[in-house]
Amino acid sequence: MTQATISKKWRWTGRIVSGLAALFLLVDGGTKLFKPAPVVEATLRLGYPESTIVGIGIVLITCTVLYLVPRTSMLGAVLLTGYLGGAVATHVRATSGWFEMVFPVLFGVLIWGGLWLRDNRLRALLPVSRAIAMN
Numbered sequence: 273m274t275q276a277t278i279s280k281k282w283r284w285t286g287r288i289v290s291g292l293a294a295l296f297l298l299v300d301g302g303t304k305l306f307k308p309a310p311v312v313e314a315t316l317r318l319g320y321p322e323s324t325i326v327g328i329g330i331v332l333i334t335c336t337v338l339y340l341v342p343r344t345s346m347l348g349a350v351l352l353t354g355y356l357g358g359a360v361a362t363h364v365r366a367t368s369g370w371f372e373m374v375f376p377v378l379f380g381v382l383i384w385g386g387l388w389l390r391d392n393r394l395r396a397l398l399p400v401s402r403a404i405a406m407n
């Protein structure tokens with residue numbers, strides 16, 4: 273596929289979806305760096321020691337930045353998928369509610385959906401349909 277196969281509308285939609293998801297993840301990672309009381313309480317409730325919070329935040333911010341850089345966006349998406357899978361597993365283990373278990377999955381859909389809308393390489397790898405991929 274060539275660069276011209278993605279319409280401006282779809283490319284901008286992908287950028288907006290990706291940007292909103294990334295903004296949320298960057299804020300979440302940033303809160304882990306500063307460790308306000310609600311973050312510490314939630315982390316402890318999920319069974320992780322307080323000493324892991326900053327490291328988790330650094331990993332999240334790093335993966336999100338990789339996702340935002342066009343050249344490394346697919347690597348960032350793969351790493352964020354792993355991170356979000358860990359979040360799902362943590363909530364399943366902690367017997368959290370259904371929303372807490374589904375929320376990371378929805379973010380994974382936003383991450384990959386936004387990337388698919390804005391990146392020809394992913395569209396070529398995962399064509400949804402010829403009609404959609406060409407418009």
